[in-house]
Amino acid sequence: MSRFVLGDTVQVRQAYPPGHLRTPTFIRGKRGVVEASPGIFANPEELAYGRPGTPKQPLYRVRFLQSEVWSDYTGPTSDTIMVDIYEHWLIPDGPPS
Amino acid sequence: MVKHLRKPHDLGGLQDGQVDRSEHTHEPWEKRVDSIMRLVSDKKRLILTVDELRRGIEDLGPSVYDELSYYERWISSLTNVLIEKGVVTSDEVGHKMNDVEARWSADREIEP
Amino acid sequence: MTKHHRHPNQPDIEDTPFTRFQVMTEALIELLMEKKVFSAKEFRIQLEKMDAKSPADGAKMVARAWIDPEYKIRMIADVNLAAQELSLDAGHIPIQVLENTPEIHNVIVCTLCSCYPRMLIGLPPDWYKSRAYRSRTVREPRIVLAEFGTEIPNDVEVRVHDATADLRYMVLPMRPPGTEGLSEDTLATLVTRDSLIGVSLAMPLDLDNGQLENKEEI
Numbered sequence: 104m105s106r107f108v109l110g111d112t113v114q115v116r117q118a119y120p121p122g123h124l125r126t127p128t129f130i131r132g133k134r135g136v137v138e139a140s141p142g143i144f145a146n147p148e149e150l151a152y153g154r155p156g157t158p159k160q161p162l163y164r165v166r167f168l169q170s171e172v173w174s175d176y177t178g179p180t181s182d183t184i185m186v187d188i189y190e191h192w193l194i195p196d197g198p199p200s
Numbered sequence: 201m202v203k204h205l206r207k208p209h210d211l212g213g214l215q216d217g218q219v220d221r222s223e224h225t226h227e228p229w230e231k232r233v234d235s236i237m238r239l240v241s242d243k244k245r246l247i248l249t250v251d252e253l254r255r256g257i258e259d260l261g262p263s264v265y266d267e268l269s270y271y272e273r274w275i276s277s278l279t280n281v282l283i284e285k286g287v288v289t290s291d292e293v294g295h296k297m298n299d300v301e302a303r304w305s306a307d308r309e310i311e312p
Numbered sequence: 313m314t315k316h317h318r319h320p321n322q323p324d325i326e327d328t329p330f331t332r333f334q335v336m337t338e339a340l341i342e343l344l345m346e347k348k349v350f351s352a353k354e355f356r357i358q359l360e361k362m363d364a365k366s367p368a369d370g371a372k373m374v375a376r377a378w379i380d381p382e383y384k385i386r387m388i389a390d391v392n393l394a395a396q397e398l399s400l401d402a403g404h405i406p407i408q409v410l411e412n413t414p415e416i417h418n419v420i421v422c423t424l425c426s427c428y429p430r431m432l433i434g435l436p437p438d439w440y441k442s443r444a445y446r447s448r449t450v451r452e453p454r455i456v457l458a459e460f461g462t463e464i465p466n467d468v469e470v471r472v473h474d475a476t477a478d479l480r481y482m483v484l485p486m487r488p489p490g491t492e493g494l495s496e497d498t499l500a501t502l503v504t505r506d507s508l509i510g511v512s513l514a515m516p517l518d519l520d521n522g523q524l525e526n527k528e529e530i
Contacts, residue, residue: 119205125476177455
């Protein structure tokens, strides 16, 4: 049912459509690792317009290295950020280089 | 690559000043806004979703978003969405706002 | 209601002119009541419910987790069920508990909105909703934490959680050293709102603060 499993490396789609979006701009195009898949939810990008939110979307908790999100990150390279991303915003990616 | 616009609520990673940590207790009217939202979105009523509230806030436009306080944005969006859904009409809201304003103004004049 | 009595919902401060938004709020409430969307009683109960929510609920759960490792496991697995064990209501939005360890320090933010585990902590403070906190926490978390007086050693991973979707987060802070033998109630007083957000640690034991007086007799 879900396209990704724990440990998969994924990339966030780099798309900038209008509308109510739950994928913050700063994380689009970035690569991360699926850390958890808490369930399947009505799509809020549809609910926002009074529609039923179908098809429902699997949600993933994706972990990113801060140093990969921000080229000028000043903290330790082990620092991370977790962002919750719905499946339609993710594409598969090879292992990190 | 074409230039894309960020909506005013999409703040992650932007530069800003120090976090102002001063505490403020919620004003009564702010809690009232919050309560309206909880009621119209609860399981019993399901009149609107928090997603619709957020969409309405994000579509207030950059200058309005930045100018209004948190609950000012909420009541603006909430009222717009309820009008959009036909739960209330603009005309009803307009009349009622005039009533409330007149009543509050009169109350103030009477008090010493 | 007669004209001679102050309307109970009128803004309190005499000299401050009331705003368009306050008027709109009251107008909407009255309209929705007239349309029987909700009753005055339902509205009052909702207000009271919210007033009853405070960081004390989250703090209670953390204190229990500190003294009962089995409870901690249940709390991380399902915060709603764990809340019920203490007669608390964590609401219907799933809340994920993020455990701080000697290796990982968690901190929560919502860059798109201001999502917050309000059912266990109450309404968020202003700074949590501020532009500065929402924009900077994902990019320079250690600098933001330092502004809260929280220095995290470089060998500890700082893990930021951006609550953008359908989950809410609450941090389970580490138990401060030297608190062995304290009662659950006393431990709960060390769990501040800010430590549940992750911008600070649980309060250190303050010997001058009388906390030891409550020390459980063993």
